[in-house]
Every structure is written in C-alpha cells, then in structure tokens.
Amino acid sequence: MVLRQNILITGASSGLGEGMARQFAARGRNLALCARRTDRLDELAAELRAGYPGITVATRALDVTDHARVFEVFDEFRAELGRLDRVIVNAGLGKGQPVGTGRFDVNRQTLETNLVGAVAQIEAAAGIFREQKDGHLAVISSFMALRGFPGNLTAYSASKAGISAFADGARLELGRLGITVTDVRPGYIDSEMTARATKRNPLMVSAEAGAQALVKAIEAEPKRAYVPSWPWVPLSVAIRMAPSALLRKFA
Numbered sequence: 001m002v003l004r005q006n007i008l009i010t011g012a013s014s015g016l017g018e019g020m021a022r023q024f025a026a027r028g029r030n031l032a033l034c035a036r037r038t039d040r041l042d043e044l045a046a047e048l049r050a051g052y053p054g055i056t057v058a059t060r061a062l063d064v065t066d067h068a069r070v071f072e073v074f075d076e077f078r079a080e081l082g083r084l085d086r087v088i089v090n091a092g093l094g095k096g097q098p099v100g101t102g103r104f105d106v107n108r109q110t111l112e113t114n115l116v117g118a119v120a121q122i123e124a125a126a127g128i129f130r131e132q133k134d135g136h137l138a139v140i141s142s143f144m145a146l147r148g149f150p151g152n153l154t155a156y157s158a159s160k161a162g163i164s165a166f167a168d169g170a171r172l173e174l175g176r177l178g179i180t181v182t183d184v185r186p187g188y189i190d191s192e193m194t195a196r197a198t199k200r201n202p203l204m205v206s207a208e209a210g211a212q213a214l215v216k217a218i219e220a221e222p223k224r225a226y227v228p229s230w231p232w233v234p235l236s237v238a239i240r241m242a243p244s245a246l247l248r249k250f251a
Helices: 015-026 038-051 067-081 104-132 151-177 207-220 229-241 244-250
Strands: 006-010 030-035 057-061 086-089 135-140 179-186 224-227
Touching: 006 015, 006 067, 015 030, 015 038, 015 207, 030 038, 030 067, 038 057, 057 067, 067 104, 086 104, 104 135, 104 151, 104 179, 135 151, 135 207, 151 179, 179 207, 179 229, 207 224, 224 229
Parallel strands: 006 030, 006 086, 030 057, 086 135, 135 179, 179 224
Antiparallel strands: none
16 A cells, blocks of 8 residues: 555545544644635644644645635645645535525535535646656545435535546546546535534444544545445445435435
C-alpha cells in the first residue's frame, strides 16, 4: 500500500471531513484542510497541531462553488506542502425539497455544490496529479447514488449519482497515468447533516466509527467502497432490485 503523506480534505470544518482529519492526524499525516467556516477550521487545526506536533496542518477558506478559488487553493496547498498525495473531495450539502414545490433554489444549490463544485475539485486535483504522475483521488459520494429517491432526497441523490459517474469516468481516464480514483459511498453516519433528520435511523453509526471506517476504506484505495461495509454492501444489492413502491417510503 502506498503511503499518502500529504492529504487535502475539503469540507473539513465539521462532520465527515473533521472526523477524517482527526483520524489521518493520528496516523501522522500532513493535512491541508479547507472549508467555508474558518473559525471552526482554525480551532480544529490548532487542536491537531497541539495533539500531533510532528505533522503540518495547513488551512484555507474555501467555498467550492467559487470554482476559480478551488484551483487557487489546491495550488497553494501543493506549494505549501511540497506535493499533494491524496485529495478527498468531501464538501457537500444535504439540502433538498420535493420537485415542483417552488424550491428550485434549494435543489439548484445542492446540485451546484455536490456535483459542479465536486467536479471543480476533481479537475483541480487531477491537474496536479497529472503533473506529479501520481496521486489518489477519493470522492465522497453516497449510498443514495444508487437510485433516484423521492421527496427531499431527489436533488441529493441525483447530485451523488452524477459525481459517482464522473468519478468512474475519471478513473478510466487517469488510471493509465498512475492516478488512483476511489468512489466512496457512505451510508448513514452521524453528522450535522444527518442530525437535521426528524427520525433517528437505526442504521446510523457514530461519527467516530464512521470516520474510522471511511479512513480505512480510503487507505485501501479500491475503485468503490460502501462505508461501513456492513450493512451497506448487501443493502446496495437490495436497493438496486427494490421496487419503486418501496423507494417511495423514503419520502
């Protein structure tokens, strides 16, 4: 297994990004962390520097819908750390509203962040990796990429299906250049995003357990990973075969 020492994580101020940053710091990796909320990001960076004085933790403010800035920040991180070994495309939104209810603005925001913003990150990372002739790109998609879902999940599942498809295409293109691409599809992991749900899902795992599972999967660098593998690998098969009537219960 290749040691990826310098790791860039977007959306690192909370949730899965923060959890992964903590896990990689504990493994002695240098981190390039970016997010919109710099106050929380700076607090995390200070904590990690104090807890793991042997690592470098660089930070930048970044809204991934500012596409030009995505490229600038990634280049700045590369210059600061010397190189980027792994980029984790994690920043995203869980918002959405039922189709035709007058909230195109919300659904557009989800698609612009989770799909177009993620594509900008992939492009920026791939450009750097092409120059280095090496690198690992981990794209945080979702279990919801498997099918279209109704209600508040329609835009979200569409955005994740789109970015998973883009990651698949990028893998075919970049693999021959020595660049690895992993499509990571988390199930229900406790975070700020999932905390907004009105019902507690019995399949939810804790934030720490979820972050550990994510990092373990990313380190293995497979083409695709459902995280945690249990129960999401067998459920991925079931969801593909599920009748539409069952999917409507997600609304």
